[in-house]
Amino acid sequence: xxxxxxxxxxxxxxxxxxxxxxxxxxxxxxxxxxxxxxxxxxxxxxxxxxxxxxxxxxxxxxxxxxxxxxxxxxxxxxxxxxxxxxxxxxxxxxxxxxxxxxxxxxxxxxxxxxxxxxxxxxxxxxxxxxxxxxxxxxxxxxxxxxxxxxxxxxxxxxxxxxxxxxxxxxxxxxxxxxxxxxxxxxxxxxxxxxxxxxxxxxxxxxxxxxxxxxxxxxxxxxxxxxxxxxxxxxxxxxxxxxxxxxxxxxxxxxxxxxxxxxxxxxxxxxxxxxxxxxxxxxxxxxxxxxxxxxxxxxxxxxxxxxxxxxxxxxxx
Amino acid sequence: xxxxxxxxxxxxxxxxxxxxxxxxxxxxxxxxxxxxxxxxxxxxxxxxxxxxxxxxxxxxxxxxxxxxxxxxxxxxxxxxxxxxxxxxxxxxxxxxxxxxxxxxxxxxxxxxxxxxxxxxxxxxxxxxxxxxxxxxxxxxxxxxxxxxxxxxxxxxxxxxxxxxxxxxxxxxxxxxxxxxxxxxxxxxxxxxxxxxxxxxxxxxxxxxxxxxxxxxxxxxxxxxxxxxxxxxxxxxxxxxxxxxxxxxxxxxxxxxxxxxxxxxxxxxxxxxxxxxxxxxxxxxxxxxxxxxxxxxxxxxxxxxxxxxxxxxxxxx
Numbered sequence: 001x002x003x004x005x006x007x008x009x010x011x012x013x014x015x016x017x018x019x020x021x022x023x024x025x026x027x028x029x030x031x032x033x034x035x036x037x038x039x040x041x042x043x044x045x046x047x048x049x050x051x052x053x054x055x056x057x058x059x060x061x062x063x064x065x066x067x068x069x070x071x072x073x074x075x076x077x078x079x080x081x082x083x084x085x086x087x088x089x090x091x092x093x094x095x096x097x098x099x100x101x102x103x104x105x106x107x108x109x110x111x112x113x114x115x116x117x118x119x120x121x122x123x124x125x126x127x128x129x130x131x132x133x134x135x136x137x138x139x140x141x142x143x144x145x146x147x148x149x150x151x152x153x154x155x156x157x158x159x160x161x162x163x164x165x166x167x168x169x170x171x172x173x174x175x176x177x178x179x180x181x182x183x184x185x186x187x188x189x190x191x192x193x194x195x196x197x198x199x200x201x202x203x204x205x206x207x208x209x210x211x212x213x214x215x216x217x218x219x220x221x222x223x224x225x226x227x228x229x230x231x232x233x234x235x236x237x238x239x240x241x242x243x244x245x246x247x248x249x250x251x252x253x254x255x256x257x258x259x260x261x262x263x264x265x266x267x268x269x270x271x272x273x274x275x276x277x278x279x280x281x282x283x284x285x286x287x288x289x290x291x292x293x294x295x296x297x298x299x300x301x302x303x304x305x306x307x308x309x310x311x312x313x314x315x316x
Numbered sequence: 317x318x319x320x321x322x323x324x325x326x327x328x329x330x331x332x333x334x335x336x337x338x339x340x341x342x343x344x345x346x347x348x349x350x351x352x353x354x355x356x357x358x359x360x361x362x363x364x365x366x367x368x369x370x371x372x373x374x375x376x377x378x379x380x381x382x383x384x385x386x387x388x389x390x391x392x393x394x395x396x397x398x399x400x401x402x403x404x405x406x407x408x409x410x411x412x413x414x415x416x417x418x419x420x421x422x423x424x425x426x427x428x429x430x431x432x433x434x435x436x437x438x439x440x441x442x443x444x445x446x447x448x449x450x451x452x453x454x455x456x457x458x459x460x461x462x463x464x465x466x467x468x469x470x471x472x473x474x475x476x477x478x479x480x481x482x483x484x485x486x487x488x489x490x491x492x493x494x495x496x497x498x499x500x501x502x503x504x505x506x507x508x509x510x511x512x513x514x515x516x517x518x519x520x521x522x523x524x525x526x527x528x529x530x531x532x533x534x535x536x537x538x539x540x541x542x543x544x545x546x547x548x549x550x551x552x553x554x555x556x557x558x559x560x561x562x563x564x565x566x567x568x569x570x571x572x573x574x575x576x577x578x579x580x581x582x583x584x585x586x587x588x589x590x591x592x593x594x595x596x597x598x599x600x601x602x603x604x605x606x607x608x609x610x611x612x613x614x615x616x617x618x619x620x621x622x623x624x625x626x627x628x629x630x631x632x
Contacts, residue, residue, distance in 0.1 A: 139468070139470070141471055150598075151534045151535065152456060152598065153470045154457060154488070154490070154599075155599045156534075158491070158494065158495065158602055159534060159601065159602060172470070173468055175471070178474065178502055182470070182498040184632075185494055185497045185625055185629060186494055186498050218467045219436070222466060247543070247565060249563060249564040249566075250565075282466075282468065285471070286471060309501055310629075313501065
């Protein structure tokens with residue numbers, strides 16, 4: 001009962017995709033999600049082309065199921081990454097943070113399926129024009145980089161549904177099987193989950209980062225950096241420095257200096273939660289108190305919850 | 317198939333409540349919503365106790381169905397308003413912007429049902445302790461005053477559902493029957509809609525305000541005024557002045573001066589959309605291009621959409 005155009009397109013059992021997240025989405029997470037019946041993505045945003053290649057090779061060894069790579073197009077090295085992806089015959093690419101026109105034809109010529117991540121219905125329409133195979137519509141709830149419109153999943157999915165006839169994947173704030181069903185009711189045919197998979201055992205993030213994110217209350221993540229590129233951050237030292245600067249009217253250049261470089265690595269990969277940049281979705285607070293679980297357990301719970309939510313609705 | 321604890325509690329046909337909105341929610345809108353099978357609320361936030369009394373008397377004359385009054389507790393005159401409400405035997409009160417403990421027992425002694433509006437699960441729990449009859453959980457999408465946590469409807473409803481066993485009403489970004497069903501899947505038993513009813517013929521808002529709000533694109537409302545009380549505003553002259561001040565680091569006191577007094581009246585009631593304060597929910601962009609319709613048409617569409625969404629799900 002979870003089959004859709006999205007499962008048909010990518011060839012997985014459940015319409016559940018693990019978003020490609022910096023420092024979290026290495027081969028271990030991608031392979032675990034694909035092995036559990038979803039579609040795992042390797043997140044190239046924190047990798048060099050060479051590191052990406054290593055992850056792809058290891059992912060292929062760890063799963064016989066389809067998996068993909070998420071390539072944020074604004075990052076340097078994306079052309080080399082695409083070469084690696086084609087060479088290694090990765091079946092699926094999710095592009096984000098750039099134009100869906102840039103790589104779609106090139107990838108299609110090489111038999112690679114393409115989805116593009118958007119935060120507005122205007123960009124969902126551009127995806128259709130660009131000929132991508134599926135659109136991910138990601139709401140304000142999502143961790144890390146975020147759309148300028150601040151449109152939430154509840155408002156974005158119906159808008160994207162009207163804007164495109166392509167297979168539609170909902171992202172942002174989806175933390176349970178109930179929420180997967182809700183996204184489906186709003187018009188989605190699949191979901192992309194970041195937060196819940198970032199905090200699993202197979203995620204490449206540091207344990208201290210995972211523990212911090214599994215202990216958040218409502219309001220403990222906020223969208224900041226609107227003057228540069230809106231980003232959802234977890235409260236902490238890094239967050240405080242930016243918020244204080246913004247409150248006193250800091251310019252984009254001043255904010256860039258405060259941000260520095262490599263701070264997501266410090267926070268997410270090295271686990272320095274006091275000083276590093278911490279990115280997670282708003283829905284993390286819904287996971288408060290959970291253990292750091294294996295992907296298989298998380299996936300089975302999502303499927304069980306989804307089925308229970310369907311039954312509860314049928315009983316109404 | 318739309319019966320729930322919420323319809324039982326308030327005695328309406330559909331679990332659809334029209335939020336009490338400043339300048340919009342007079343007796344005409346409240347009576348029209350109740351006559352159409354929902355629960356209409358008179359919004360006392362923009363009224364004196366005497367004006368409220370006039371609206372209650374007219375509402376009683378215009379409908380034999382149950383209706384209510386929304387009283388924002390922070391506003392001056394709320395004690396006199398409660399006296400008016402009790403004297404006129406209004407069956408339902410929705411309290412907001414204050415403690416649910418303040419009036420619940422007093423209203424219950426007079427046979428009046430009480431719902432309280434919250435923006436976090438912590439406050440949903442306080443509602444249960446205070447003995448209210450139902451909780452409205454209102455997400456970040458909502459127009460006007462908003463929670464400090466910025467929790468969206470997609471994340472807030474599941475959190476509120478866990479926090480309280482009370483009948484739960486979802487609000488924020490719900491613009492269609494599909495979204496009503498999605499809210500139900502997330503754990504709500506009813507919905508409170510503001511935006512869609514603020515833009516009907518029976519709303520007390522000026523036609524120019526309604527036309528402006530029916531022409532918004534995604535991103536045309538934003539949450540500002542975080543240093544005072546977070547408020548979702550429509551882009552325009554008033555919005556620009558506040559955004560520019562915030563960008564240069566204005567203090568709360570400086571912002572208060574820019575806001576001035578009575579500017580929601582100028583924008584929403586007088587229809588000076590260039591200069592007045594305009595408040596509407598983020599989901600208004602989903603209504604773009606619609607006419608200013610009668611409440612009965614809007615309500616019937618919501619019910620039809622809900623039923624179609626149920627059927628579509630059954631067919632999956």
